[in-house]
Amino acid sequence: xxxxxALRIKRVLKHPLSSFVILGIVLLLVNVFYRAGIxxxxxxxxxxxxxxxxxIVAMGFSLLLGYAGLASxxxxxxxxxxxxxxxxxYSQKGIPMVISILICLVIALVVGALIGxxxxxxxxxxxxxITLCLSTILVExxxxxxxxxxxxxxxxxxxxxxxxxxxxxxxxLLVRDVMYYILVPLFVIVAMLTSNLMRSPTGRAMLAMKxxxxxxxxxxxxxxxxxxxxxxxxxxxxVFAGCLYMFYFRSTTYTDWGLALSLxxxxxxxxxGSKSLLGCILGxxxxxxIDGMFLQNIPFFQNNTNFIYIISGALIIxxxxxxxxxxxxxxxxLKILIRKLKLKxxxxxxxx
Amino acid sequence: xxxxxxxxxxxxxxxxxxxxxxLDGAIEYNEFYQEKQEVLLKKHYDxxxxxxxxxxxPIRLSSVLLKSEVKIxxxxxxxxxxxxxxxxxxxxxxxxxxxxxxxxxDSDKQKITxxxxxxxxxxxxxxxxYEHKVTASISSKLQSVCAKDEKEQKENLAKYEVALAxxxxxxxxxxQKLEVQKQANIKAFQIKTDAKVSKASKKYETTxxxxxxxxxxxxxxxxxxxxxxxxxxxxxxxxxxxxVDNLSFDVKKGEIFGLIGPNGAGKTxxxxxxxxxxxxxxxxxxxxxxxGQVLLLNEAKVxxxxxxxxxRTFQNVELVWELTVLENLLVAAHSLFKSNLFDQFIHTPxxxxxxxxxxxxxxxxxxxxxxxxxQNAYPVGLPYGILKKIELARTLMCNPRLIILDEPAAGLxxxxxxxxxxxIKKIRDEYKVTIFLVEHDMGLVMDICDTICAISxxxxxAIGTPKQIQKDPAVQEAYLGGE
Numbered sequence: 001x002x003x004x005x006a007l008r009i010k011r012v013l014k015h016p017l018s019s020f021v022i023l024g025i026v027l028l029l030v031n032v033f034y035r036a037g038i039x040x041x042x043x044x045x046x047x048x049x050x051x052x053x054x055x056i057v058a059m060g061f062s063l064l065l066g067y068a069g070l071a072s073x074x075x076x077x078x079x080x081x082x083x084x085x086x087x088x089x090y091s092q093k094g095i096p097m098v099i100s101i102l103i104c105l106v107i108a109l110v111v112g113a114l115i116g117x118x119x120x121x122x123x124x125x126x127x128x129x130i131t132l133c134l135s136t137i138l139v140e141x142x143x144x145x146x147x148x149x150x151x152x153x154x155x156x157x158x159x160x161x162x163x164x165x166x167x168x169x170x171x172x173l174l175v176r177d178v179m180y181y182i183l184v185p186l187f188v189i190v191a192m193l194t195s196n197l198m199r200s201p202t203g204r205a206m207l208a209m210k211x212x213x214x215x216x217x218x219x220x221x222x223x224x225x226x227x228x229x230x231x232x233x234x235x236x237x238x239v240f241a242g243c244l245y246m247f248y249f250r251s252t253t254y255t256d257w258g259l260a261l262s263l264x265x266x267x268x269x270x271x272x273g274s275k276s277l278l279g280c281i282l283g284x285x286x287x288x289x290i291d292g293m294f295l296q297n298i299p300f301f302q303n304n305t306n307f308i309y310i311i312s313g314a315l316i317i318x319x320x321x322x323x324x325x326x327x328x329x330x331x332x333x334l335k336i337l338i339r340k341l342k343l344k345x346x347x348x349x350x351x352x
Numbered sequence: 353x354x355x356x357x358x359x360x361x362x363x364x365x366x367x368x369x370x371x372x373x374x375l376d377g378a379i380e381y382n383e384f385y386q387e388k389q390e391v392l393l394k395k396h397y398d399x400x401x402x403x404x405x406x407x408x409x410p411i412r413l414s415s416v417l418l419k420s421e422v423k424i425x426x427x428x429x430x431x432x433x434x435x436x437x438x439x440x441x442x443x444x445x446x447x448x449x450x451x452x453x454x455x456x457x458d459s460d461k462q463k464i465t466x467x468x469x470x471x472x473x474x475x476x477x478x479x480x481x482y483e484h485k486v487t488a489s490i491s492s493k494l495q496s497v498c499a500k501d502e503k504e505q506k507e508n509l510a511k512y513e514v515a516l517a518x519x520x521x522x523x524x525x526x527x528q529k530l531e532v533q534k535q536a537n538i539k540a541f542q543i544k545t546d547a548k549v550s551k552a553s554k555k556y557e558t559t560x561x562x563x564x565x566x567x568x569x570x571x572x573x574x575x576x577x578x579x580x581x582x583x584x585x586x587x588x589x590x591x592x593x594x595x596v597d598n599l600s601f602d603v604k605k606g607e608i609f610g611l612i613g614p615n616g617a618g619k620t621x622x623x624x625x626x627x628x629x630x631x632x633x634x635x636x637x638x639x640x641x642x643x644g645q646v647l648l649l650n651e652a653k654v655x656x657x658x659x660x661x662x663x664r665t666f667q668n669v670e671l672v673w674e675l676t677v678l679e680n681l682l683v684a685a686h687s688l689f690k691s692n693l694f695d696q697f698i699h700t701p702x703x704x705x706x707x708x709x710x711x712x713x714x715x716x717x718x719x720x721x722x723x724x725x726x727q728n729a730y731p732v733g734l735p736y737g738i739l740k741k742i743e744l745a746r747t748l749m750c751n752p753r754l755i756i757l758d759e760p761a762a763g764l765x766x767x768x769x770x771x772x773x774x775x776i777k778k779i780r781d782e783y784k785v786t787i788f789l790v791e792h793d794m795g796l797v798m799d800i801c802d803t804i805c806a807i808s809x810x811x812x813x814a815i816g817t818p819k820q821i822q823k824d825p826a827v828q829e830a831y832l833g834g835e
Contacts, residue, residue, distance in 0.1 A: 193697045200696035200703060201682070201689045208672045208683045215670035218627060220658035220687035220750070229693065275674070350439055351446040 024188035047292030058280040060237030066274030068230035069210030077135025080257030082242020112235030116228035142254040153250040273326025364563035371556035415508035418498040586635035597810040610801035618810040661753035678727040681714035684746035757789040
């Protein structure tokens with residue numbers, strides 16, 4: 001009986017979605033530990049939240065880059081679109097939280113479809129340039145519409161007509177905690193959905209399309225349809241992440257959404273491995289997380305705040321040169337290395 | 353008015369296609385369900401038999417003498433022990449060999465040999481000890497169970513035989529029960545499918561009538577009997593260059609049709625015009641689908657051509673390098689998937705069913721071509737002949753009626769080409785498809801084709817059986833040059 005339970009656990013762990021659940025539990029524990037006093041630094045929790053939010057963007061981007069083979073540099077503008085739409089709907093018009101997020105997603109659908117139509121004519125580097133232009137236009141619109149001030153979002157007070165859990169009028173930090181506990185499950189759900197999509201006919205069709213347009217067409221894959229799907233999903237994820245960013249960090253200016261963020265997300269996806277979701281999350285952790293989580297406690301990095309860029313730049317060069325599949329390949333390569341070493345040792349000990 | 357009519361026509365014909373898809377899907381799943389039931393029955397039955405044997409084991413033991421049973425079981429244990437022991441002995445030999453290679457003086461060599469022999473002796477001793485231990489434990493375990501003397505053994509043997517016969521009976525009864533259950537399941541499912549099919553077919557027919565009502569361009573063209581594909585004055589012009597010039601021919605059902613011509617004759621252009629990669633400048637491509645309806649292919653979109661039953665391969669292998677061989681076949685079956693994006697996000701039972709069914713189909717195709725051992729391999733680095741075979745396997749995935757092969761023998765050696773010729777004929781006969789191919793290898797073309805069409809600079813030179821083509825002066829001139 002005991003063995004059968006072990007077997008069952010093994011089978012559950014083998015399911016491709018189980019890793020995301022485990023990751024989600026670990027992420028939830030971060031805030032629990034902070035409240036329990038094991039983690040002292042609030043900046044640590046915030047960095048983790050930042051990693052989670054950008055991971056959602058990176059997952060959409062991995063579908064776009066790794067599967068559909070379309071490069072985009074307009075990601076940051078779309079995240080900013082989410083943030084500023086929340087500013088408009090939630091704080092200026094006073095629409096409830098859930099509904100304002102839904103409105104943002106619908107707008108994202110439309111925007112994604114528009115960019116998708118553009119992508120049908122243009123490919124490769126030119127597409128990246130066009131999306132970069134679109135993103136710049138969006139950021140400029142934010143500047144014109146909202147000015148150069150930093151915007152602060154009021155704390156969420158109500159949730160479906162009831163008082164938001166953890167809200168108190170004297171303004172404790174509890175609202176942010178509750179937001180964190182909402183953020184992590186959403187992240188896990190998005191990861192699971194994306195993973196499902198990648199392992200289904202759509203994912204395979206996108207890979208076929210990336211390798212050869214004409215072969216894909218001959219197999220009945222409509223290139224128009226799948227490019228649109230890829231762009232729409234990436235856009236919706238980016239805008240959704242923008243909404244979550246706004247509700248968690250509660251402040252933004254238009255300068256947050258420049259080219260640097262787009263490049264960072266591109267770097268995260270490439271470093272992690274553009275075809276692996278766990279790799280993307282790892283990449284986000286390296287690019288966005290390590291700095292705030294660990295390095296800020298070391299005096300050297302406190303004095304040289306920009307030094308992290310040197311590290312990430314070097315990392316990208318190393319990964320692109322030696323690990324075209326990203327860090328997600330590291331695990332596989334380690335396995336192969338261990339097998340080789342074992343074989344060598346066997347040969348040494350037992351002879352031929 | 354014209355536009356709205358066309359839109360309505362498109363709408364209804366799309367709907368009709370959807371219903372048709374549902375209908376075919378239901379029938380196909382029904383077949384798959386029957387196969388699945390067979391597998392399930394075997395699984396349950398095997399489990400039952402194993403249980404019965406477990407029950408019989410004590411009775412069997414009571415009918416044998418202790419000595420003989422212990423001998424058998426000890427021999428089994430020793431066999432598995434020896435499998436490990438052989439490695440210890442090998443390691444011992446290896447240390448000796450390495451030591452001797454390093455040793456310089458005779459005394460060193462002697463020491464090493466001594467060590468080797470003592471180790472060997474200790475291994476022998478260890479094996480003996482193990483044998484003693486195992487014999488003791490097994491005989492103590494079986495002492496109470498096994499027969500004491502020959503008289504008892506005889507009595508118990510009779511009992512065992514009776515028990516064996518009974519268990520056999522039980523197994524048979526179980527098998528029958530499972531068979532009945534299977535039949536009932538199949539019947540129930542059949543009724544369900546029939547209901548679905550009748551519903552879908554009714555809807556299909558009504559929508560088809562609607563679609564016909566609004567159809568703007570009626571295809572009045574009737575193909576001759578037994579013709580699948582017909583080109584009428586096909587012309588393809590790139591700027592000032594006429595790649596294909598007024599070409600017309602018919603491809604008959606179930607034949608292997610070869611298109612030949614010197615380099616740059618426009619063969620591949622003809623292919624691309626048929627599969628709508630190029631829209632012909634002039635002329636029509638007619639095609640009769642499985643319902644007997646004649647379609648004008650010029651109106652179809654590239655990615656819809658496969659749904660009509662026309663599949664093509666490419667001159668240079670165009671596989672998806674990032675997917676395994678099996679998944680490559682699943683990509684080729686893309687047009688068979690009916691689940692929408694929502695199904696794919698959630699992985700609903702509908703998608704799982706479809707995936708299971710199409711996976712089984714892909715495995716069958718791989719088995720047919722003898723590629724099952726490669727199902728989980730990535731195509732990168734596989735030999736060219738095998739890649740070509742995988743391309744061929746892909747064409748079989750989506751219920752083809754007309755397979756278009758673009759230079760299937762390019763890059764293959766003689767043995768592989770011969771194998772391919774046999775394979776193409778086999779596919780034609782077993783899948784009941786029409787094959788249309790372009791090829792440079794004259795041996796292959798003359799060997800397998802029923803009809804050959806020779807073109808040069810986009811113009812037809814001759815059409816006929818291989819012998820006629822070989823004798824034709826125009827073809828000879830095009831290939832060998834005129835005077």
